[in-house]
Amino acid sequence: MYLAKKPDKADPNEARLSRFTCCALSGAPLAAPAVVDRLGNLFNKEALVEALIHKRLPKALSHIRGLKDMIPIHLHPKPNAADQEVRFQCPVTGFEFNGKSQFLALRGCGHVLSVKALKEVKSSSCLVCHKEFDEADKMPINGTEEEVEVLRQRMEEERGKLKEKKDKKLANGLSGSKHAVAAVADAEKLENGKKGEAAPAKRFKAADHAPAHANKKVYASIFTSSNKSDFRETYSCRSLPLGRN
Template identity: 65%
Template sequence: METLAMESLRKHLQIMVRSPDLAIPTRCLTLDPDFTLHRLKLAFLPLDLAPESLYFEFGGKPLADSSTLASAGVATGSHALLTLRYRLLGGGGDGGATGAESRDCYLNMYAIKKPDKVDPNETRISKWTTCALSGEPLVPPVVVDWLGNLFNKEALVEALIHKKMPKEFGHVRGLKDMIAVHLAPNPSAANSETKFECPITGLEFNGKYAFFALRGCGHVLSVKALKEVKASACLICHKEFKESDKLIINGSAEEVAALRERMEEEKGKSKNRKEKSGACLSGTKHSSDRKDGILENGKKDGGVKRFKAVDMVPANATKEVYASIFTSSKKSELKETYSCRSLPLGRN
């Protein structure tokens, strides 16, 4: 009988349990290796606490309540130290923290791992409520590019300064490629998907409704408002606008393609205007292209006489002296020193 008892004792584990969070002194116990941590926790748990609020830690590693002493890695015959600690809800590992910097980052991370389970509504809301560059929530001042993408101006300017613009936004090269927009705040933003709305119809700025940005004044209005109130002036500031001044925000693939075509066309026109302006400034009539009334290409300059200083000599002055004020009219073989022009070599 004594032998069987000794054998049974050898198969049991001798462990120590402590809980500094509950101010429980360290206790030494002899338990069966199949004893679960949940049962062990109940032996120490105060009546006013739920079992889920505490967990066991062994060797700095948290243990699941369903595991046994053997499956937790406690070696047979060793004196293991288990620590009972409070579980801090929301600190990680419980679903309260994703590790993502923003909602947009979380969606991108989830889309890579489980693309078939991405909620299209979340993608839509993120596109309309966050900066297309940084993924942070839209905060005024907000700008839109010529393709209808929304940006926080600070994030966009910082990326331009440090030359960290992604290839998809390569068309944005400076402030001239941005349009400052005015987003109307949503009074019921606390109970809404977005904190912006149409100032005329009250439609939420969340992607369910189409919105235009007016390039002239920067006000953002819903397409419904512009259809119902047919006017050629902004409904907020009453500034006149053309049909080409209406810029669709976060449009479809076809609408973005049309905006890109219009952007390239306008940039081409602007380039042509600059080239024509430069040609006027450096045209063939410029005085530097003339040589004694004859242009460099061998043609006459239309009878325009080239001005010379000696043509307007003041009274009591010789042409040679007057011309020497503007040009070196008299050539000399004498060489000047490097230190002073008034002491040329060979004169003293």
């Protein structure tokens, strides 16, 4: 049973190697200018832009919607690698960009470094250009399933936030859309509500709602200190001056 298992399956090492050396779309050797998508896949920029323009992106890459979803990266060339399959390396450790070591792209500056380099040199700025970066700027290249899932969630979160921002802008702007009108109406209501609260005419007067048989003054005194007479009350208690009764 084990022996018969998928004999024609591609060598996983080969597959991993090609993910680091070839464009994930065209299959051509990776070359500058290169980009990563938001999930950490590598592309030659030209091939990806071309496919995007002509709407020829395969379904598997439908998460790439525009230029915003391409992060330009800078791969460090391996010396004397013209004819070799692996043409890039980590600028710090010299690890080959061949899928055997993990690599990260920094979202702000696009420099690609091995995970090992960033672990050894504990730095919050890029080891190549010294631009500061956050933990969230680290994009695993061809990462594990879990890493890709984290990137996917972040992408969706960012898209959600962007949409929220757009909606807000629409509501605040003078676009005359339904949103805007509704927002203005709401704001006015709120404003009036505040005024109403302050206006004495609209105040609730307990005495006006007293039951027919009740003494209005006494009834009102249940709710308020409307009988503002000769004694003071504090915020914490209804004072009962000595000798009042």
